[in-house]
Amino acid sequence: xxxxxxxxxxxxxxxxxxxxxxxxxxxxxxxxxxxxxxxxxxxxxxxxxxxxxxxxxxxxxxxxxxxxxxxxxxxxxxxxxxxxxxxxxxxxxxxxxxxxxxxxxxxxxxxxxxxxxxxxxxxxxxxxxxxxxxxxxxxxxxxxxxxxxxxxxxxxxxxxxxxxxxxxxxxxxxxxxxxxxxxxxxxxxxxxxxxxxxxxxxxxxxxxxxxxxxxxxxxxxxxxxxxxxxxxxxxxxxxxxxxxxxxxxxxxxxxxxxxxxxxxxxxxxxxxxxxxxxxxxxxxxxxxxxxxxxxxxxxxxxxxxxxxxxxxxxxxxxxxxxxxxxxxxxxxxxxxxxxxxxxxxxxxxxxxxxxxxxxxxxxxxxxxxxxxxxxxxxxxxxxxxxxxxxxxxxxxxxxxxxxxxxxxxxxxxxxxxxxxxxxxxxxxxxxxxxxxxxxxxxxxxxxxxxxxxxxxxxxxxxxxxxxxxxxxxxxxxxxxxxxxxxxxxxxxxxxxxxxxxxxxxxxx
Amino acid sequence: xxxxxxxxxxxxxxxxxxxxxxxxxxxxxxxxxxxxxxxxxxxxxxxxxxxxxxxxxxxxxxxxxxxxxxxxxxxxxxxxxxxxxxxxxxxxxxxxxxxxxxxxxxxxxxxxxxxxxxxxxxxxxxxxxxxxxxxxxxxxxxxxxxxxxxxxxxxxxxxxxxxxxxxxxxxxxxxxxxxxxxxxxxxxxxxxxxxxxxxxxxxxxxxxxxxxxxxxxxxxxxxxxxxxxxxxxxxxxxxxxxxxxxxxxxxxxxxxxxxxxxxxxxxxxxxxxxxxxxxxxxxxxxxxxxxxxxxxxxxxxxxxxxxxxxxxxxxxxxxxxxxxxxxxxxxxxxxxxxxxxxxxxxxxxxxxxxxxxxxxxxxxxxxxxxxxxxxxxxxxxxxxxxxxxxxxxxxxxxxxxxxxxxxxxxxxxxxxxxxxxxxxxxxxxxxxxxxxxxxxxxxxxxxxxxxxxxxxxxxxxxxxxx
Numbered sequence: 001x002x003x004x005x006x007x008x009x010x011x012x013x014x015x016x017x018x019x020x021x022x023x024x025x026x027x028x029x030x031x032x033x034x035x036x037x038x039x040x041x042x043x044x045x046x047x048x049x050x051x052x053x054x055x056x057x058x059x060x061x062x063x064x065x066x067x068x069x070x071x072x073x074x075x076x077x078x079x080x081x082x083x084x085x086x087x088x089x090x091x092x093x094x095x096x097x098x099x100x101x102x103x104x105x106x107x108x109x110x111x112x113x114x115x116x117x118x119x120x121x122x123x124x125x126x127x128x129x130x131x132x133x134x135x136x137x138x139x140x141x142x143x144x145x146x147x148x149x150x151x152x153x154x155x156x157x158x159x160x161x162x163x164x165x166x167x168x169x170x171x172x173x174x175x176x177x178x179x180x181x182x183x184x185x186x187x188x189x190x191x192x193x194x195x196x197x198x199x200x201x202x203x204x205x206x207x208x209x210x211x212x213x214x215x216x217x218x219x220x221x222x223x224x225x226x227x228x229x230x231x232x233x234x235x236x237x238x239x240x241x242x243x244x245x246x247x248x249x250x251x252x253x254x255x256x257x258x259x260x261x262x263x264x265x266x267x268x269x270x271x272x273x274x275x276x277x278x279x280x281x282x283x284x285x286x287x288x289x290x291x292x293x294x295x296x297x298x299x300x301x302x303x304x305x306x307x308x309x310x311x312x313x314x315x316x317x318x319x320x321x322x323x324x325x326x327x328x329x330x331x332x333x334x335x336x337x338x339x340x341x342x343x344x345x346x347x348x349x350x351x352x353x354x355x356x357x358x359x360x361x362x363x364x365x366x367x368x369x370x371x372x373x374x375x376x377x378x379x380x381x382x383x384x385x386x387x388x389x390x391x392x393x394x395x396x397x398x399x400x401x402x403x404x405x406x407x408x409x410x411x412x413x414x415x416x417x418x419x420x421x422x423x424x425x426x427x428x429x430x431x432x433x434x435x436x437x438x439x440x441x442x443x444x445x446x447x448x449x450x451x452x453x454x455x456x457x458x459x460x461x462x463x464x465x466x467x468x469x470x471x472x473x474x475x476x477x478x479x480x481x482x483x484x485x486x487x488x489x490x491x492x493x494x495x496x497x498x499x500x501x502x503x504x505x506x507x508x
Numbered sequence: 509x510x511x512x513x514x515x516x517x518x519x520x521x522x523x524x525x526x527x528x529x530x531x532x533x534x535x536x537x538x539x540x541x542x543x544x545x546x547x548x549x550x551x552x553x554x555x556x557x558x559x560x561x562x563x564x565x566x567x568x569x570x571x572x573x574x575x576x577x578x579x580x581x582x583x584x585x586x587x588x589x590x591x592x593x594x595x596x597x598x599x600x601x602x603x604x605x606x607x608x609x610x611x612x613x614x615x616x617x618x619x620x621x622x623x624x625x626x627x628x629x630x631x632x633x634x635x636x637x638x639x640x641x642x643x644x645x646x647x648x649x650x651x652x653x654x655x656x657x658x659x660x661x662x663x664x665x666x667x668x669x670x671x672x673x674x675x676x677x678x679x680x681x682x683x684x685x686x687x688x689x690x691x692x693x694x695x696x697x698x699x700x701x702x703x704x705x706x707x708x709x710x711x712x713x714x715x716x717x718x719x720x721x722x723x724x725x726x727x728x729x730x731x732x733x734x735x736x737x738x739x740x741x742x743x744x745x746x747x748x749x750x751x752x753x754x755x756x757x758x759x760x761x762x763x764x765x766x767x768x769x770x771x772x773x774x775x776x777x778x779x780x781x782x783x784x785x786x787x788x789x790x791x792x793x794x795x796x797x798x799x800x801x802x803x804x805x806x807x808x809x810x811x812x813x814x815x816x817x818x819x820x821x822x823x824x825x826x827x828x829x830x831x832x833x834x835x836x837x838x839x840x841x842x843x844x845x846x847x848x849x850x851x852x853x854x855x856x857x858x859x860x861x862x863x864x865x866x867x868x869x870x871x872x873x874x875x876x877x878x879x880x881x882x883x884x885x886x887x888x889x890x891x892x893x894x895x896x897x898x899x900x901x902x903x904x905x906x907x908x909x910x911x912x913x914x915x916x917x918x919x920x921x922x923x924x925x926x927x928x929x930x931x932x933x934x935x936x937x938x939x940x941x942x943x944x945x946x947x948x949x950x951x952x953x954x955x956x957x958x959x960x961x962x963x964x965x966x967x968x969x970x971x972x973x974x
Contacts, residue, residue: 053955054815054963057885120884123875124952131876138854139928144921151917158909161875162902165884169891169898473783480780483717488663495714496704503700 001081001108004028008101021097022089025104029082032107033397036078039066040409046117059177062124065117068411069235069294072302072339073114073228075409079401080309081107084221086394087313089387090380091217099218106132106218106225113229118179119168122233123161126198129229130157133222160198160230163190180236188240191233192249192289198230199282200275201256216271220312224305227278231285231301239292250290250348254355257283261362265432270311270370277308280363281332284343287356291346295412299340303332306339306402310395311370318380321392324399325371329364329429331402334422338406341417357421361428368433511555512572512579515546515589516625523618532613536604539613543597543620550589555582578630584967588744589624591961592737595825596620599733602829605935606836608729611649616733619645623741627748633679635745636672639709643668646734650726660721667708667715674705682753689755699756702749703765709742710803713772716796720780723788728839731788732832735795736825743802743817744968750806751969767807771900773800778907782914787838787845787864790911791831794871797904798824801886804901808889814972816885818965822958823878823950827870830943834863837936847914852922856931859940861919868915870947872908878950 008025011018039045044067052058066074084103109129116122137150167190171178174186183191240246260280267273281304288296307328314321331339344353380388407413482491522542529535553559559566571580581589596616603612622642626635643665650664651657678701685691685698707715723731746766750757777796784790798820805816835845837860842849854861866877873883883905891898932940949956966972 050953050955052881053959054819057815057819057889058881127874127876138920141920143924147921148917151913151920154916155913158874158913162906162909165875165887166902169887169895169902172888172891173895173898175892469783472779476780476783480720483714484659484721488717489666492715492717499704499707500700503696503703 001028001032001104001111005101005104005108008097008104012097012101022085022100025097025100026082026085028104029078029085029107032111033075033078033082036074036111039071039074043067043071048117058120060118060120060179062121063117064112064115064121066115069298070114070232071410072298072405072412073232073235073305074111075401075405076302076305076309077107077110077114077225077228079397080221080224080305081110083309083313083394083398084217086390086397087315088217090316090378090383090391102132102136103218103221106221110225110229113225114232116232119164120178122229123164126157126161126164126229129226130154130161133226136218136222156200157198160194160196163194163197164233167191167194183236183238185238185241188237189245189249191237192240192286195230195233195289196249196253196256196282196286199227199286200279201253201260201283201286216313216315219271220274220309223274223278224309224312227282228301228305231282231297231304234285234289234297234301235294237289237294237297240290246290250287250352253283253286253290254352254359256280257287257356257359258362261359261366264366265362265369265436267366267370269373273366273370274308274312277363277366278304280359281308284356284360284363287348287352288343288346291348293342293346295342295415296340296345298410299343299412302405303340303402306398306405307332307367310398311367313398314395316378316380316383316391318392321380321395322371324392324395326368328399328402329367329371331406332360332364332367333426333429334360334417335426336416336419336422337414338417338422339402341406341415341422342412344418344421345415353421357424358428360425361432364425364429365432365436368429369436509566510569510572511581512625512628514549514568515581515593516579516621516628519543519546519617519621523614523616523621526614526617529614532610533604535610535613536600539617540597540600543593543600543617547590547593547597550586550593555586557583577634579625579628580630581624581628584964585627587961587964588627588968591821591825591958592620592624592740595736595822595829599736599829602833602939603729605933605939606729606833607840608727608836611652611727611730612733615645615649619649620737623737626741627744631679632748632752633676633682636675636679636705639742639745640669640672642738649730650722650734655726658721658725660718660723660725663718664722667711667718671705671708674701674708678702678705685755686753695755699759699762702756703762706742706746706749707769710739710746710799711796712769712799712803713776713796716773716777719792719796720784720789723792724786728788728791728832728835728845732791732828732835735792735832736828739795739799739802740821740824743799743806746803746806747814747817747969747972751972754971757971763807765807766803767897770800770802770804770807771897773797774804774904775900775907776904778904780907782907782910784911785847787835787847787850787915790868790915791828791835793911794831794868794908795824795828797871797908800904801883804890805886808886808893813889814966814969816882816889818962819882819885819954822962823870823882826878826943826946826950827867830863830940830947831867831871833943834860834867834940837932838864841931847918850915850918852919852926854919855922855926855928858928858930859932859937859944863940863944865912865916865919866944866947868908868912870951872912873905874909874912876948876951878947878954880951881954 004025008021011021044065046065048061048063051061081103085100109125113122113125113129116125134150134154138147141147141150167187168178170187171184174184176182176184257280260276260283263276264273264280267276281300285297285300288300310325310328334340334343380391405413519542526535526539553568555568556570570582571578600613600616619642622638622645626638629635629638647661647665650661678698681694681698681701685695711719756762774797777793777800781790781793784793802817802820805813838853838857839845870877870879873879887898887901890901
């Protein structure tokens, strides 16, 4: 994918009139998808970059591993990349070859993130994705508010990255090397919070602006790849013991899942609701990780990318495409042999399961509602015949992958799972769909107070942090003035006297 | 021919002569080429080994006597000289692009040569004198008739000058300690003098107040050059002390002093950086953190941590060079480097702003950038001995991270409707582009390019890092 992206950039620079750049990009993505499918024959598949030197300081080189656990993410990302390129032809604002190159680049980085075999590799890829997103977003930000949000979002994700490095320190202090296979249980809490922070779940905040100018296509790619790269960490976390910390994290996750589900259910359209979809589905993945169910975390994460990808990429109206979207609801239902069938394994208290089930129901209902919404999208029938042939393929690829993953290809395939939870979520989702137009209290206008209440809560946290920052700033300024002012030399003399007397005492 | 004459006295003389050349371009080219040539010779020509060139036999001897003092440069020092003169050459060539060639091309070369002399001189306590001369030579670089010396310059000279008597005294006392190692009172006095001398020399908390002051009142490019060269060579000087005296190397008290000083510098430098509203001052605090990291590495396990100290050298040079180069360009355009002046600068000077931001992130240890691998090594080494100390290191780096994010916010948040434009010149774009690529490359492949040079550096010491 990197190679094809490079080819597209070179072609753009040397032969801007070249007519087959889209074709080259799409064929490149198709080859990537086929190669990813072929990985199945050789799982587990490992690859390492050259060892960092001096080797006695760096125990682990950057390395990659595809196994039965992370395969769904790998196939989801390559499938999404191809789908984005195939569906781009039908959009009015059909992007340039640079956007296609960017899509391939993101796909490659996403693939590297989900196959990272140790935390060192993961932090490197996380930062690459964060920087790529920062540059792309800033390039399209037109207002000071938008730029500010992009910087805050970047800073929050960096905090998540640093938390992963702190987990590394904790691991090393226990004399354990920090690899995904040997992480001590003590690091679990840091890893879950690191992932949650990057996803906007722990604590609940909106890392992405819903009014971003990057909408379908590249915007979807950016959002979903970024989410998948953070979610993959959950697949490697050692099971946490029952503790107060775990319970607090669970409560925060439930709040985030209900908030995300509710906002998604009431979003005015699917692109506006996209950040809430990511928060809601990520919360379910995090709760699986907290329940000691890494398969479930992978299942919810893959469903986030695959089903979300389908919905967010669709920009035209067509009966069969709408049907395929409804079929995709099965993948997130947790019913037997669905992609998320393993989602409800693991030990969680019943009350918590019920609350999470409500969140899942809302997410499913929101998905169906957005599918059935009578939109203003262009009809596929009005497009040229070659687009009519290619466009649906992009959507059906994602549907095929999610259905196939329910039956084969990874450790969570062919699972019966928790039938009761699957049926419960489905009934709840259908019930909500039936109720929504009938009960006024569930209408969109009622969600605004909730949104503003949530943002007020988040704002008050930011305000508190800002006040703390200002107070600390005043203290440092006071010390700086002392040392840099006219009396600074006297303070230095005092310091030297103190230093000498301390050393003398030590010597005695 | 001998090595000290080539790497110490030739550049001093060349620098002196170039001071009389009025044409900036000629002066920069000669100075830069001299430094580059010295780096290449250090890399390719062996010292103390006969070299056959056809019928001619040539040998570069390692020592030279001057006024009864020896200057010794052995083959073990060659790689360090390659790094030092190579980076100096890049710095001098860069000075032409930012318009600071006049001051750096002649004096910069002499400044570096004097710092090399401080490592080569025997008895080593004379190093204090050569460092002092280097500091005095730096004054015309930092101040001029148009830009008279301010409080920062004066403090710089005072603090560096105060280091000299303490180091001279310690050298005198250390000779006594060598003669009678059981004399604890003498040992303690020697250690005290040495600690104070090094505290002034390395600008240990709170003796670094000259750095942010100087950052505000002088050219960022010249200041960056001093910030890179002086602490790098003095760190090697400290390692030389430890290597020479086994009692010092094995003294838990001395290593503890280094360790605590390192932590203090990292924490105060990082936290102070987080609250600055002048970009040049942030660079000064980042440099304080860098020196703190070196001390922390030395104090951690003196016999094993030299690798980390050497790993810090090139990323430090690269990030300060990129940082000061970018700041110079921005100062030229905006007049000063306060946050209020820099608002939205990224829209007009995207690459220069990226240079400032990425260099700041590199200093904060952002993964993917050059500063990350050595910080990761130190981070893990520290975690093995104490998670508490690791927390303080993390806090210092977090402070730098906040300063980088604030700078990013200041540079990108601007009024509505201002388009992105590249206002940098082609030369500036090329230099900045290359340095940014190198920042990333060294962060992803730290073992490539420079590792062969760095891996040979522990050879400079007999006991450390062996």
